[in-house]
Amino acid sequence: MLDYSLLQNLPTAKDLPDSDDTPVDNELQNYIPNLLKSILAMIWSDRFDWYFGVDMGIYYDPDKSAIVPDGFLSVGVPRIIDENLRLSYVLWEEKRVPILVLEVVSQTRRGEYTAKKELYQNLGIQYYVIYNPQRKRKPRLEVYSLENEQYVLLGNESPIWLEEIGLGIGKEVGTYEQITREWLYWYDENGERFLTPEERSRQAESKAQQAESKAQQAESKAERYARRLRELGIDPDSL
Structure with missing residues (x-):
């Protein structure tokens, strides 16, 4: 990666395009990273030192176009910089490379296993996640970790623990x-999957219905008890 301190008059995020204007050719390239982002927003709701970008340009060289992964996670940066949010992720402004990048492979290959992998490795990105739903015989999910400046396959048994992230x-x-x-999900250290926003909502609704049902049952039981006392000539209100 370039030493940005040696460069002068570097462009800011406002000066750079916020997209490469290349449409995704598979809806999963948006759905999957957005699902991961929404889950992370709940499990890290009390943290403000992370950012998850979806289909956002990462500028790593002022003389080159941005690289646009389907998703990326950066830790140690402000989650929100101002009310206008981020236009793009500019390394010489953020001063921290993402810790994880995600690529969802579609029928049209975009160098996920070759050029992009090499670039992410050279940038020093700790984890590179490739998900290829089209694969039938080879593993659909591969996670690489940077060790001695080289990507090493962590494995393809789900889930895969990411020590530097804690997920x-x-x-x-x-x-x-x-x-x-x-789908792709986040998991805890025991291999338990974190719920999605929809699942949490349904769970909360189910608990509320159960609580309401128990309350109604208790009320009905109390009414039957009071009626029985009256039949015996006892005023339940005097007890």
Whole structure:
């Protein structure tokens, strides 16, 4: 990575394009990182030192176009910089490379296993996650970790623990926005999957219904008890 301190008059995020204007060719390239982002927003709701970008340009060289992963996580940066939010992620402004990048492979390959992998490695990004839902025989999920400036495959058994982040990442069949298929999720150190916002909402609604049902049952039981006391000539209000 360039030593930005040696360069003069570096452009700011406002000076740079906020997109490469390349449309995604598979909806999963948006759905999957947005699901991970929404889960992270709940489990790290009390933290403000992280940022998860979706389809956002990462500027690493003032003389080159941005690289645009499907998703990336940076830790140790402000989650919100101002009311206008981030236009792009500019390394010489953020002063911290993302700790994780995610690429979702579609039918049109974009160098996920070659050029992008090499670039992310050279930038010093700790974890590189590749998810290829098209694969039938080879592993669909691969997670690489940077060791001695080289990417090493951590494995493809889901979930895979990311020590530097304190979370695991893995794949599992579930339902998101009424779509049932295999998705990527975050996991805790025990391999337990964190719930999605939809699942938490349904869980809370179910608990509320159960509590209401128990309250109604208790009220009904109390009414039957009071009625029985009256039949015996006892005023329940005097007890």
